[in-house]
Amino acid sequence: MNRPAIARGMRPNRHTLDEDSASRMLQGTVHPDDAPPGYGSVAGLLAAASVLPTVDEDAATGTISAMVEAVRGAASTPQTPRRKSMLSKLLAGKALAAIGVVALTASGAAAATGSLPDPVQNVVAGAVSHVGIDIPQPGDEGHSAGHRQDGAHRPTTDDSSTSTTAGTDDSSGDHGHGQQISDIAHQAKQDGQPVGPTVCAAASDGKCQAGDDHKGQGSGGDGSTTSSTAGSGSNPGNGSQDHESQAGADHEATSTTVTTGSQATGEDHSGGRAEGSSTSGDSGSSGHH
Amino acid sequence: MPTPATRHSLGDQFQGILTAAQDGGEWAVATLYRWLHPAVVGYLRSRAGDDVEDLASETWLAVARGLPGFTGDETAFRSWVFTIAHRRLVDHHRAKSRRLRTRSLTPDDGEGSDRSEALAELAGTDDPAAEVVGAMAGDEAVRRIVALLPADQAEIVLLRVVAGLPVEEVAAVTGRRAGTVRVLQHRALRRLADRLERPVDEV
Numbered sequence: 001m002n003r004p005a006i007a008r009g010m011r012p013n014r015h016t017l018d019e020d021s022a023s024r025m026l027q028g029t030v031h032p033d034d035a036p037p038g039y040g041s042v043a044g045l046l047a048a049a050s051v052l053p054t055v056d057e058d059a060a061t062g063t064i065s066a067m068v069e070a071v072r073g074a075a076s077t078p079q080t081p082r083r084k085s086m087l088s089k090l091l092a093g094k095a096l097a098a099i100g101v102v103a104l105t106a107s108g109a110a111a112a113t114g115s116l117p118d119p120v121q122n123v124v125a126g127a128v129s130h131v132g133i134d135i136p137q138p139g140d141e142g143h144s145a146g147h148r149q150d151g152a153h154r155p156t157t158d159d160s161s162t163s164t165t166a167g168t169d170d171s172s173g174d175h176g177h178g179q180q181i182s183d184i185a186h187q188a189k190q191d192g193q194p195v196g197p198t199v200c201a202a203a204s205d206g207k208c209q210a211g212d213d214h215k216g217q218g219s220g221g222d223g224s225t226t227s228s229t230a231g232s233g234s235n236p237g238n239g240s241q242d243h244e245s246q247a248g249a250d251h252e253a254t255s256t257t258v259t260t261g262s263q264a265t266g267e268d269h270s271g272g273r274a275e276g277s278s279t280s281g282d283s284g285s286s287g288h289h
Numbered sequence: 290m291p292t293p294a295t296r297h298s299l300g301d302q303f304q305g306i307l308t309a310a311q312d313g314g315e316w317a318v319a320t321l322y323r324w325l326h327p328a329v330v331g332y333l334r335s336r337a338g339d340d341v342e343d344l345a346s347e348t349w350l351a352v353a354r355g356l357p358g359f360t361g362d363e364t365a366f367r368s369w370v371f372t373i374a375h376r377r378l379v380d381h382h383r384a385k386s387r388r389l390r391t392r393s394l395t396p397d398d399g400e401g402s403d404r405s406e407a408l409a410e411l412a413g414t415d416d417p418a419a420e421v422v423g424a425m426a427g428d429e430a431v432r433r434i435v436a437l438l439p440a441d442q443a444e445i446v447l448l449r450v451v452a453g454l455p456v457e458e459v460a461a462v463t464g465r466r467a468g469t470v471r472v473l474q475h476r477a478l479r480r481l482a483d484r485l486e487r488p489v490d491e492v
Contacts, residue, residue, distance in 0.1 A: 019471075022478055026449040041485035042478055048430035049450050052327035053334070056342070060326065063346050064319045070353035072313040 111135050299324060303363040311357050318356075322349060325367065329374050331451040335431045335443065336378055344381055348374045368458040371448065375462050437484045442477035445470055 017036055024030045025043050028050025035043035110116050111124045114136035125137040181203055188198040299306060299320075309317035329348055334341045351373045359369065431451065435443045441463075448459045456474075460467040 017475065017478055017482075022475055025478065026446065026474060027453070028450050038486060039478065039482050042481045045430050045433060045481065045485065046446070046450050049331075049427055049434055049447070050453075051427035051430075052331045052451070053427060055323055055326055059342060059346070060319075060322065063349050064315065064322050066346075067318050067322065067349055067353035068313060068315045070350055071310065071318060071356050074354045075311070075313060075357040 299363055303366070307359070307366065311359070318353065321352075321366075325370055328452050329370065331427060331431065332371065332374055332447055333378060334428050335435050335447050335451075337381055340381060344374070344377050348377050351377075364455070364458060367452070368454060368461055371452045371454060371458075372462045375444075375448075434481070437481055438477050442473050442480065445473050446477045449474060 017039060021030070021036050021039070025035065025039065025046050028047045030043040030047065032040040032044040032047075107116075107124075111121065111128070112135050114121060116124060121135075122137055125135050128135060181199055184202045185195050185199045188195045306317045306320050310321055326345065326349070330341055330345050333344050333348075337344050348370070352370055355369075355373075359366065361369070431447060434446055434450075437443075438446065444463060445459055448454050448462060449456075454462065456467050456470050459465075460470045463470070465473075
């Protein structure tokens with residue numbers, strides 16, 4: 001235990017020192033004669049060290065004056081409220097920034113999906129069209145089929161020969177096919193015909209067998225929709241694995257869906273995946289089972 | 290029963306003095322200063338050398354700036370003052386070390402010289418115990434304590450003896466646990482006893 005101390009040239013103290021004696025010596029109140037055996041010198045040294053120096057009056061006067069000024073200056077400018085104010089300002093700024101980001105994101109998403117109220121949607125669509133962003137306008141179903149996300153305006157076509165264009169190997173794919181499919185869907189609904197098979201057939205150039213004793217209707221299907229998938233990927237389930245129609249497999253993957261019913265938001269060059277609804281690409285449709 | 294005002298205590302008068310000092314009362318500020326300034330100087334002189342008065346002034350100005358926001362009793366106030374003094378001392382030594390590193394040092398420069406001189410003085414004493422019992426000046430005793438003990442032990446001993454802080458407050462000032470402080474102070478006393486009672490030829 002004491003070997004390291006001995007190695008350093010120290011001699012282990014032969015006397016023990018209890019806690020109380022140590023505490024009293026450290027208070028400088030133990031006379032050397034009253035110290036524990038072996039600690040008389042220590043008690044004397046500590047008692048001498050406890051004798052404090054006298055105050056230099058000249059230095060004291062100047063220091064006290066400076067202290068008074070400092071106290072009054074500090075009292076006039078409280079530190080704690082200022083720190084709280086800075087902290088609250090910082091937190092308020094961050095909170096406002098977060099709220100702004102969330103609001104902008106939500107508004108942008110709502111505007112892009114056409115979910116805003118009609119007047120607002122109209123204003124937003126008009127505003128962002130100046131910067132080359134195309135978002136649907138109220139009552140403008142399928143209108144965006146003639147537009148691309150890159151802002152290039154595509155005139156819509158009234159060519160009714162949709163079925164003939166579907167399936168052509170047109171890499172440019174710029175024929176407003178989504179608009180055509182949308183028109184077909186509208187027409188089919190007005191004629192009382194099943195919308196899904198009609199649209200599917202038009203989109204897949206007759207290869208789609210929607211409505212022909214299919215097992216796998218889309219998960220969101222209402223009997224009139226056919227699970228069709230547009231794009232180049234495989235359809236990951238949702239009950240449409242048995243019969244699925246993929247459209248636009250060899251086209252640019254600008255995601256767009258065309259829904260059946262009265263609302264069609266299809267853009268050309270669709271590559272997106274619609275579950276339980278008819279999805280079209282403007283060309284290159286292929287159906288497989 | 291009122292606590293008597295002693296060298297290390299203002300007793301029941303403390304809170305009234307503190308409140309007056311926080312309001313900028315000069316007499317109260319002066320009372321606090323005269324109460325603890327000797328101990329502050331006694332603590333700083335252990336390692337500050339010729340810069341004791343400057344460090345003491347810096348300490349008291351820092352105390353004055355923080356005084357309006359201080360809350361606590363007498364022990365807490367004492368601990369707070371010595372915490373500031375301790376930090377000033379640490380900063381002083383860091384600055385001093387940087388200055389020393391910028392020039393070539395000899396083994397006898399700086400604190401090593403003080404330690405050697407203190408040991409030499411002790412070695413030349415026929416009866417060290419008799420000497421320390423005698424009328425030794427306080428600063429001389431502090432200097433010997435610093436020379437004979439490692440820095441951490443000397444610091445704790447001086448905070449206990451000179452500043453008059455209890456173990457818990459010393460722990461707070463130095464950033465150690467109370468148990469660690471007790472161990473260090475016990476080792477310090479044993480080391481002092483070994484050194485002071487060692488025969489002359491062993492020093």
